[in-house]
Amino acid sequence: MIIAIDVGNTNIVIGSIENGVIESSARISTNRSGTAYELAMAVSSALEFDRVDPAQAEGAIISSVVPNVTETLKRALAIMGIKKILTVGSGLKTGLNIRIDDPAQLGSDMVVGAVAALDMVKPPMLIIDMGTATTISAIDRDGAFRGGAIIPGVGLSLNALAGGASLLPKVSIEAPPHAIGTNTVDCMQSGAVLGAACMIDGLLEKMEEELGSPCSVVATGGLSVVVIPLCRRKDIILEPDLLLKGLSVIWDKNVKK
Numbered sequence: 001m002i003i004a005i006d007v008g009n010t011n012i013v014i015g016s017i018e019n020g021v022i023e024s025s026a027r028i029s030t031n032r033s034g035t036a037y038e039l040a041m042a043v044s045s046a047l048e049f050d051r052v053d054p055a056q057a058e059g060a061i062i063s064s065v066v067p068n069v070t071e072t073l074k075r076a077l078a079i080m081g082i083k084k085i086l087t088v089g090s091g092l093k094t095g096l097n098i099r100i101d102d103p104a105q106l107g108s109d110m111v112v113g114a115v116a117a118l119d120m121v122k123p124p125m126l127i128i129d130m131g132t133a134t135t136i137s138a139i140d141r142d143g144a145f146r147g148g149a150i151i152p153g154v155g156l157s158l159n160a161l162a163g164g165a166s167l168l169p170k171v172s173i174e175a176p177p178h179a180i181g182t183n184t185v186d187c188m189q190s191g192a193v194l195g196a197a198c199m200i201d202g203l204l205e206k207m208e209e210e211l212g213s214p215c216s217v218v219a220t221g222g223l224s225v226v227v228i229p230l231c232r233r234k235d236i237i238l239e240p241d242l243l244l245k246g247l248s249v250i251w252d253k254n255v256k257k
Helices: 036-049 067-079 108-120 154-164 184-211 224-230 242-255
Strands: 002-007 011-018 021-029 059-064 085-087 125-130 133-139 144-152 216-220
Touching: 002 067, 002 242, 011 036, 011 242, 021 036, 021 242, 036 067, 059 067, 059 108, 059 242, 067 085, 085 242, 108 125, 108 133, 108 144, 108 216, 108 242, 125 184, 125 224, 125 242, 133 184, 144 154, 144 184, 154 184, 184 224, 216 224, 216 242
Parallel strands: 002 059, 059 085, 125 216
Antiparallel strands: 002 011, 011 021, 125 133, 133 144
């Protein structure tokens, strides 16, 4: 059994994986100021809630877009008694061919998502990850990472709108009843949530044109379950645990003989 941890800007996703099968997963808030002991307690509690004993883990693998939390998390895992800790980054085998201007700029979350998607379906493909930011990654027919798009996430957009316009309230991220809202809340949800779905439809179409062929599409991230069903495109594969699956694949590439 291994522990896979995906550190995002808003949440940390923790999973226990046995022989490639995700046995449990949990989310805790990303605390940038927490100490290693505080993070060790939070991770241990999340695992123990699902009856997972960290002491039985062969090791742990981390993907992170929050560098200062990465180092704290590695110390936390050591406090928990986990000796073998891998971090997705330079020097770790992923099997992903990256063809962008500067491969070092590619976020580990996009690398892990691409590795997982390539293990699920054949390229070409497009991968949507909806969290604090919404990202779309493009994989060509040869399985190479060609680039993508980074868009402000739905929650980020709504918070910016409420913060910048005095008369607009903070609203929940829910599907609007109609595209034409008849009150302030419905109007904001139409613009942010339905607008995100329309944006995704449009970008998928443009990216397929540039790749030169139809693509499989895989979506993940906490907000994907709200937005993706609103898209016109109905062949999008929803995979909530995509990044945990990718971490499992990368672990096997680096540890298993």
